[in-house]
Each structure stands twice: as structure tokens, then as C-alpha cells.
Amino acid sequence: MFGAMIHGEHDVRFEERPDPVIEEPTDAVVRTVATCVCGSDLWRYRGIAPVDSPTPIGHEYVGVVEEIGSQVTGVRPGDLVVGGFTTSDNTCPVCRKGMQSACLHAADYDGCQAQYIRVMNASGTLVTIPDTPDTALMPSLLALSDVMCTxxxxxxxxxxxxxxxxxxxxxxxxxxxxxxxxxxxxxxxxxxxxxxxxxxxxxxxxxxxxxxxxxxxxxxxxxxxxxxxxxxxxxxxxxxxxxxxxxxxxxxxxxxxxxxxxxxxxxxxxxxxxxxxxxxxxxGIAPVRAYLDDLLARVMDGRIDPGRVFTLTLPLSQVAEGYAAMDERRTVKTMLIP
Amino acid sequence: MFGAMIHGEHDVRFEERPDPVIEEPTDAVVRTVATCVCGSDLWRYRGIAPVDSPTPIGHEYVGVVEEIGSQVTGVRPGDLVVGGFTTSDNTCPVCRKGMQSACLHAADYDGCQAQYIRVMNASGTLVTIPDTPDTALMPSLLALSDVMCTxxxxxxxxxxxxxxxxxxxxxxxxxxxxxxxxxxxxxxxxxxxxxxxxxxxxxxxxxxxxxxxxxxxxxxxxxxxxxxxxxxxxxxxxxxxxxxxxxxxxxxxxxxxxxxxxxxxxxxxxxxxxxxxxxxxxxGIAPVRAYLDDLLARVMDGRIDPGRVFTLTLPLSQVAEGYAAMDERRTVKTMLIP
Missing domain, CATH: 3.40.50.720 (NAD(P)-binding Rossmann-like Domain)
Known part of the structure; x- marks a missing residue:
């Protein structure tokens, strides 16, 4: 598959990367339908945070479940899903208190600005989007992955x-x-x-x-x-x-x-x-999972339309331009479509 | 009248001081029934906070209203009252939000370890204690002036x-x-x-x-x-x-x-x-006035008995020993009776 890699300051490339696979029985593999660039990604893009070696980047997505591990419940292959920018099992004592961003088993993604994503803690992270939403809702659904919940x-x-x-x-x-x-x-x-x-x-x-x-x-x-x-x-x-x-x-x-x-x-x-x-x-770091059900309902019935923050949409292959546009404030936030 | 003055490290004296008088129409003069030493008074007693010149000290009391200014409402001469360790008008925009300790017209006392006290902002500071309480309740009523509310x-x-x-x-x-x-x-x-x-x-x-x-x-x-x-x-x-x-x-x-x-x-x-x-x-600094009505009711009907923290009671004239006993941890808190 192809995905974004950050090589250093002002240097994001769309490159071939290994296809993600199920490594743990709690994993899922998700095919990305939409992803985006985060303001926090710009810390490295601008050279403020160091990039020691080429690294997959991105942590927001809406996608379709391709495959699930043997212990995954709640989502099935074919489901359209959204997940937060950190994964959580949603069952540990911290998650039960509603602070899933500090889940005792939290694990980060290996770059979500990509065609496929390995989602750890899939049962506790992914939420299925009901019905088949209008394409016009996609930006707002994608915003739930981070900025709206934050x-x-x-x-x-x-x-x-x-x-x-x-x-x-x-x-x-x-x-x-x-x-x-x-x-x-x-x-x-x-x-x-x-x-x-x-x-x-x-x-x-x-x-x-x-x-x-x-x-x-x-x-x-x-x-x-x-x-x-x-x-x-x-x-x-x-x-x-x-x-x-x-x-x-x-x-x-x-x-x-x-x-x-x-x-x-x-x-x-x-x-x-x-x-x-x-x-x-x-x-602090937002517990996306705590807010996702409520905010998803608000998007689906039109009470909120956070997708307006995406003032530029590009093909994922143009991810470098997506970064440049945000860096130069030509857009509030860039949506990327694989 | 007589009251406590701090002269420096380990030097608190019971001395003659001017009788407090009504200076503003919003003032009251209160005859002290009980007062006490605060842990925060020990910062100066221990020499950690400086004492530049002899200074009246103390900020907790239960007393009887002796005289009120022309604009004072809600309390009358003869009322047994308790007031918080800072005064507040209880009407300014900050007080209306329930943060009376940051009242826009807050004013500090000129020493409450004394026989008489000038209470500024009397209407917004003093709360009348209903009925005539059992003497055994006095320590708990006094605790409302600071430590219980804090x-x-x-x-x-x-x-x-x-x-x-x-x-x-x-x-x-x-x-x-x-x-x-x-x-x-x-x-x-x-x-x-x-x-x-x-x-x-x-x-x-x-x-x-x-x-x-x-x-x-x-x-x-x-x-x-x-x-x-x-x-x-x-x-x-x-x-x-x-x-x-x-x-x-x-x-x-x-x-x-x-x-x-x-x-x-x-x-x-x-x-x-x-x-x-x-x-x-x-x-931060407790808004005593915000809690006083509720906590007074809890003391009066016996739900709380915070007066247990007074493990030593002395005549006000022995205020110096009251400080020493707290400094040396021979008591949790010292009550002083004029």
C-alpha cells in the first residue's frame, strides 16, 4: 500500500509501505476512506519537533473494516467506522472512569495518512457509523476522529x-x-x-x-x-x-x-x-472514545457539522501539498481521500 | 480593649489596642465570643513570613454585634454572628458568581484575636446564628469562620x-x-x-x-x-x-x-x-460566605462537629501560649476565649 512518511522539515512523501496485518487478536485492519492532517503534525513538519528517521504519520481516519482479529467484538468486516487518535481497550480501570486517552493499554497508530491502517484495541476504539451516510457528511465524521472531540x-x-x-x-x-x-x-x-x-x-x-x-x-x-x-x-x-x-x-x-x-x-x-x-x-489529551457516541449522533442528525473546518480536500497522493497548505495557512485543515 | 499583636518570630503579645469603631456606613463592630489561631498565622510566628512592625493578628471569630453602620442590613446589635476570614459585600459580580473570597471590595480584618473586631462589608460577611446555641456547639461554630469552610x-x-x-x-x-x-x-x-x-x-x-x-x-x-x-x-x-x-x-x-x-x-x-x-x-482561598448557610445548618442539627479540631482552649489573654502549643504540635488548633 501507499502512505505518508515524514522525512524531516517540510518533507512529507507519499511512499510505498508494507500492508498492515493483524498482529494481535485484538487488532483490526481498516481501509481508509478519508484521513487528514492535524495541527499537531505540523510540529514536526516545521522542524520544531525532531524527526530522527523517516516515520509514518497521521492519526485521524474514517474507514471500512477489512479484517478483524479473533478477539475483536462490536465491529465486523464491511463496517464503516471512525476511531479516535489514540486507541483504548475501553475496559481498563482508567477507561471505565471515562479517560480513555490514558488507557492502561493505549497504543498509537503507525501512520493513518495511508491506504490501510492497523487499529490496535479495535473493540474499544472503533465505533460503527450507522446506515450509509451521505457523502456530504464525510468531513464531519472525519472531524470526530480528533478535532471535534478535542x-x-x-x-x-x-x-x-x-x-x-x-x-x-x-x-x-x-x-x-x-x-x-x-x-x-x-x-x-x-x-x-x-x-x-x-x-x-x-x-x-x-x-x-x-x-x-x-x-x-x-x-x-x-x-x-x-x-x-x-x-x-x-x-x-x-x-x-x-x-x-x-x-x-x-x-x-x-x-x-x-x-x-x-x-x-x-x-x-x-x-x-x-x-x-x-x-x-x-x-489534556481528549478521551475521544468517551464522546464519540454522543457526537456521532449529533453529526448524523445534523445538529453539528464540524466538517466545515476542512477547507481543502486533496487526494491522499498529494499529502505533501496538504501539509504545505496548512503550514502556509491557505487552509484551516486538509482532508485527504485515498 | 485588648488584643493580640505579633512583634516578630515567636513573639505574640496580648496588649492594649484602640477600640474599633464604625468608620464606614457598611461596618459593624463585633464583641468577640470566641476566636482562634490559624495554621497560616504560624508562617509569621515561625519567622518564615516577615513581620516588619508590630501587627494585629487573627482572622476567625464568633461574636455578638455591638453596633452597626447606617447601611448595614441583615444583622442587628445583639445578634450572635459568625463571619469568614475575608470580608465580602456579597453583591459584586464576583460574589454573585459564588467566589466571595475574590470580592471586588474585599477587605481584611485588623486582627480578630481581640476583644472587639471591626467588620467591614458587614451585610455581606456576617451570618446570624439562629436561636441560642448550646455552649458545646461554640467550637464548631467557630470552625466555620475558616477551617471547616476551607x-x-x-x-x-x-x-x-x-x-x-x-x-x-x-x-x-x-x-x-x-x-x-x-x-x-x-x-x-x-x-x-x-x-x-x-x-x-x-x-x-x-x-x-x-x-x-x-x-x-x-x-x-x-x-x-x-x-x-x-x-x-x-x-x-x-x-x-x-x-x-x-x-x-x-x-x-x-x-x-x-x-x-x-x-x-x-x-x-x-x-x-x-x-x-x-x-x-x-x-484557592475559600469563599466562606458561599458555604456558610449550608454548613451552619449542618452544625446546628448535629450532622457535623468540626469543633473537634480545637484540642486546646485558653483565655485570650494567654494567646502567646496558644501559638506555642500549635507551633510545638501540642494541639491541632487553639481556641481562645476573651
Missing amino acids: GWHAAVSAGVEPGCTAVVVGDGAVGLCAVLAAQQLGAEKVIAMSRHADRQAIARQFGATHIIPERGDEGVARVRDLTDGIGADAVLECVGTADSVDQALRSVRPGGQVGWVGVPHVEGLPLGRMFRRNIGLRG | GWHAAVSAGVEPGCTAVVVGDGAVGLCAVLAAQQLGAEKVIAMSRHADRQAIARQFGATHIIPERGDEGVARVRDLTDGIGADAVLECVGTADSVDQALRSVRPGGQVGWVGVPHVEGLPLGRMFRRNIGLRG
């Missing part, structure tokens, strides 16, 4: 509840999905911090009631203008840089909560200030 | 809920009250980390189901033995040292939450690990 996790972690005010820091695919999540969870004001007109437009489609293009002190002041002068109940941090984490912590009210899902690249946090103001911090 | 805040911040497993780090008065709070909020297992037999006994009276005397790696291993190998759902951090915060963060399960109320004296936190394991951190 945005949802930001909202849940920040404690978004009906009637609250939520600020979303970050207008990438995850941030935009976080706007949608905050709207779905009943936030009365959903404030998207975004400087890009194309992303502002998607944020508004997803339910943003206010857009704040300013950052830093000015951004904080604008949030306070909208929140009785005290800051937001819930802030959804969807970037992970020092500046964005700082923006989030300064935009939340005393007693409020920051839900962070952007992998943190920060030196430290203002702990004394957080303690004095009772600012909570929750979140 | 322990409760640890439990709320850690997300204690019915059926969960809670670990309490710290066996001071706040830690013991946190045990009581976790029990009241329905935790199925309440694990108290304590090395002192006298405090272990109070913890058991307060509802601890397990006592762990070990600390560090051994303490973590003992917690895991009791929690399916993964750590506790909720950890209540009631100390604030680097070691105790570390103990708390390592005792919580993936997706669990640490509620911290011990003023943090830490350099930093293991943010990458917290993110990977989805460990939440909430808490």
Missing part, C-alpha cells in the same frame, strides 16, 4: 454549562470545534478570539456570538467589557503556546475554569495568582 | 461526589475538616494521609475509612492499592508545600482532580504530566 473536551474541561460565558483562545480547527462545542453545551455568550476573516466566518457559523481580534492586554480588556468586568466563566485554551495560555488565564473570572487541550509549551504558570483568584485548570 | 472548599474543588474515592493530604485542622467534608459529600472511600495518632483518631471520627501514614513513593503505592491501581478520583491538598502538592498530584488518577487550599509554596508543577493524564487543579 474541542468538546476543552468545553467539558472548562465547565461550560447552559447560560455561561465562554471564551475560545485559538482559531485553528480545534478552536473552531471548541466554539461549536460551547454553543452545543448551552453557553449564552461564545467569544471567539480570532484575527483571520475566514476563520471568524466559520466561528460565527459554529455559534460564536462575539469575535475578539485583539490579543494580550487589549484582548483581556475586550473580554472584560463583555463579562461585567470580571472575565469569563469558562475559557477554552486550544493552542498551547505561552502567549495563548497566558491569554486564557487572564481572560477567566475568579472561580472560573480554563479547559486546556493545546499541548502546553509553557515554562510555568502564575500559581499564586491562580490560587488567589481560584482559577481552575483542567484538560 | 476543608469544604477543598472537597468541592476536587469534585468530590457520591461514591468517589477521596484522598486528603494534610492532617492539620483544615485537612481534618476536609475529611469531614469528603464524608459529607458522599465519598465512599476517604483516605487520610496522616502520621500522628491523635490526628488519625480525629480523622476516623470525621469519617476517614482508611489512614495512610506513608509519604512519597510509598504513600502513592498505598493509595494505588486502594484504587484499582490508578489513583484517587479526588485529592484534597491541605498543606501547600512542594512535597504535599507533589504527593497530591501523584495520588490522583488520570482524569481526576486536585482541590488545593493550602497556600502554595511551590516552584512549579509537572504540567506535561498533568496534561497527559488530564489531572485537573482547582481551588
Whole structure:
């Protein structure tokens, strides 16, 4: 089969790779119907995270089950399925608590930007998509593999509840999905911090009631203008840089909560200030499996359409261009079709 | 009147001080019926926090209203009252969100280990104790001024809920009250980390189901033995040292939450690990006013008896000995009667 390999900075290639096979009785092999490029893939593409040797890449997919191991239950060959960006057995004590991203038997994929994927922990990872969905739903189904569930996790972690005010820091695919999540969870004001007109437009489609293009002190002041002068109940941090984490912590009210899902690249946090103001911090790597059934139902009945974040679709063979377009911000997120 | 003044390390004196008077129309003057020494007062007593000049000290009390300003409502002269360790107007936007400890008009006391106290923001701070309580209830009423509400805040911040497993780090008065709070909020297992037999006994009276005397790696291993190998759902951090915060963060399960109320004296936190394991951190200075009505009702009808933490009672004139006894761990907490 063919799949994407990252060789180094700005060097992703579509190459022949070994066909995945069932190695454990809990594995499945899935033929990819759609896959995509993640913002987190760009860390290596941009040379910020090292690439020691050519490596398969990608962790999001919708596909059809080709083959299952002898212990796999719940999915059968021929099923159209979606799975989260980490695998989980969904039965260990951590999974039973709903934190499948820290499954005691978690295992990563060997590159999902490929024609076929080996899915470990298949029973606990894959969810069958009911009926035969309209092709137009494919982008939204694919978004469930990571960004929609990650945005949802930001909202849940920040404690978004009906009637609250939520600020979303970050207008990438995850941030935009976080706007949608905050709207779905009943936030009365959903404030998207975004400087890009194309992303502002998607944020508004997803339910943003206010857009704040300013950052830093000015951004904080604008949030306070909208929140009785005290800051937001819930802030959804969807970037992970020092500046964005700082923006989030300064935009939340005393007693409020920051839900962070952007992998943190920060030196430290203002702990004394957080303690004095009772600012909570929750979140981390999203437990996709915990949210998948609910969010799949919302996609199927049209309540959410997170697929709007895919503003470019390419054949998988053009994966290199898919990366370049995201790197150069010509697209929010690139969908790839094998 | 007479009250306590801290002059420096190990130097607290009972001295004549000016009688407090109504300075603002929102003030009340309260005649102290009972007051006490706080673990946080020991930072200055032990010379860890500086004392630049002789300073009135103390922030916990039950008393009788002597006089009120022209704008004070809700309490009247003659009322027996309790107030939290910070004052709050209970009407500002932050108070309305339930975080009265960050009231926009918060003001500190000028020393509550005294015969009389000026209470600013009296309407929003003082709560009248109904009827005339049995003298035996006085310690528990006094505990509402800080430690019981602070322990409760640890439990709320850690997300204690019915059926969960809670670990309490710290066996001071706040830690013991946190045990009581976790029990009241329905935790199925309440694990108290304590090395002192006298405090272990109070913890058991307060509802601890397990006592762990070990600390560090051994303490973590003992917690895991009791929690399916993964750590506790909720950890209540009631100390604030680097070691105790570390103990708390390592005792919580993936997706669990640490509620911290011990003023943090830490350099930093293991943010990458917290993110990977989805460990939440909430808490800070307790909003006493938010909890006071509920906890007062629980004291009055005998559901809780947090006054057990006062293992020594002295006349206020012997305040110096009250500090020494706490400093030398001869008592958990000292009650002082004017």
C-alpha cells in the first residue's frame, strides 16, 4: 500500500509501505476512506519537533473494516467506522472512569495518512457509523476522529454549562470545534478570539456570538467589557503556546475554569495568582472514545457539522501539498481521500 | 480593649489596642465570643513570613454585634454572628458568581484575636446564628469562620461526589475538616494521609475509612492499592508545600482532580504530566460566605462537629501560649476565649 512518511522539515512523501496485518487478536485492519492532517503534525513538519528517521504519520481516519482479529467484538468486516487518535481497550480501570486517552493499554497508530491502517484495541476504539451516510457528511465524521472531540473536551474541561460565558483562545480547527462545542453545551455568550476573516466566518457559523481580534492586554480588556468586568466563566485554551495560555488565564473570572487541550509549551504558570483568584485548570489529551457516541449522533442528525473546518480536500497522493497548505495557512485543515 | 499583636518570630503579645469603631456606613463592630489561631498565622510566628512592625493578628471569630453602620442590613446589635476570614459585600459580580473570597471590595480584618473586631462589608460577611446555641456547639461554630469552610472548599474543588474515592493530604485542622467534608459529600472511600495518632483518631471520627501514614513513593503505592491501581478520583491538598502538592498530584488518577487550599509554596508543577493524564487543579482561598448557610445548618442539627479540631482552649489573654502549643504540635488548633 501507499502512505505518508515524514522525512524531516517540510518533507512529507507519499511512499510505498508494507500492508498492515493483524498482529494481535485484538487488532483490526481498516481501509481508509478519508484521513487528514492535524495541527499537531505540523510540529514536526516545521522542524520544531525532531524527526530522527523517516516515520509514518497521521492519526485521524474514517474507514471500512477489512479484517478483524479473533478477539475483536462490536465491529465486523464491511463496517464503516471512525476511531479516535489514540486507541483504548475501553475496559481498563482508567477507561471505565471515562479517560480513555490514558488507557492502561493505549497504543498509537503507525501512520493513518495511508491506504490501510492497523487499529490496535479495535473493540474499544472503533465505533460503527450507522446506515450509509451521505457523502456530504464525510468531513464531519472525519472531524470526530480528533478535532471535534478535542474541542468538546476543552468545553467539558472548562465547565461550560447552559447560560455561561465562554471564551475560545485559538482559531485553528480545534478552536473552531471548541466554539461549536460551547454553543452545543448551552453557553449564552461564545467569544471567539480570532484575527483571520475566514476563520471568524466559520466561528460565527459554529455559534460564536462575539469575535475578539485583539490579543494580550487589549484582548483581556475586550473580554472584560463583555463579562461585567470580571472575565469569563469558562475559557477554552486550544493552542498551547505561552502567549495563548497566558491569554486564557487572564481572560477567566475568579472561580472560573480554563479547559486546556493545546499541548502546553509553557515554562510555568502564575500559581499564586491562580490560587488567589481560584482559577481552575483542567484538560489534556481528549478521551475521544468517551464522546464519540454522543457526537456521532449529533453529526448524523445534523445538529453539528464540524466538517466545515476542512477547507481543502486533496487526494491522499498529494499529502505533501496538504501539509504545505496548512503550514502556509491557505487552509484551516486538509482532508485527504485515498 | 485588648488584643493580640505579633512583634516578630515567636513573639505574640496580648496588649492594649484602640477600640474599633464604625468608620464606614457598611461596618459593624463585633464583641468577640470566641476566636482562634490559624495554621497560616504560624508562617509569621515561625519567622518564615516577615513581620516588619508590630501587627494585629487573627482572622476567625464568633461574636455578638455591638453596633452597626447606617447601611448595614441583615444583622442587628445583639445578634450572635459568625463571619469568614475575608470580608465580602456579597453583591459584586464576583460574589454573585459564588467566589466571595475574590470580592471586588474585599477587605481584611485588623486582627480578630481581640476583644472587639471591626467588620467591614458587614451585610455581606456576617451570618446570624439562629436561636441560642448550646455552649458545646461554640467550637464548631467557630470552625466555620475558616477551617471547616476551607476543608469544604477543598472537597468541592476536587469534585468530590457520591461514591468517589477521596484522598486528603494534610492532617492539620483544615485537612481534618476536609475529611469531614469528603464524608459529607458522599465519598465512599476517604483516605487520610496522616502520621500522628491523635490526628488519625480525629480523622476516623470525621469519617476517614482508611489512614495512610506513608509519604512519597510509598504513600502513592498505598493509595494505588486502594484504587484499582490508578489513583484517587479526588485529592484534597491541605498543606501547600512542594512535597504535599507533589504527593497530591501523584495520588490522583488520570482524569481526576486536585482541590488545593493550602497556600502554595511551590516552584512549579509537572504540567506535561498533568496534561497527559488530564489531572485537573482547582481551588484557592475559600469563599466562606458561599458555604456558610449550608454548613451552619449542618452544625446546628448535629450532622457535623468540626469543633473537634480545637484540642486546646485558653483565655485570650494567654494567646502567646496558644501559638506555642500549635507551633510545638501540642494541639491541632487553639481556641481562645476573651
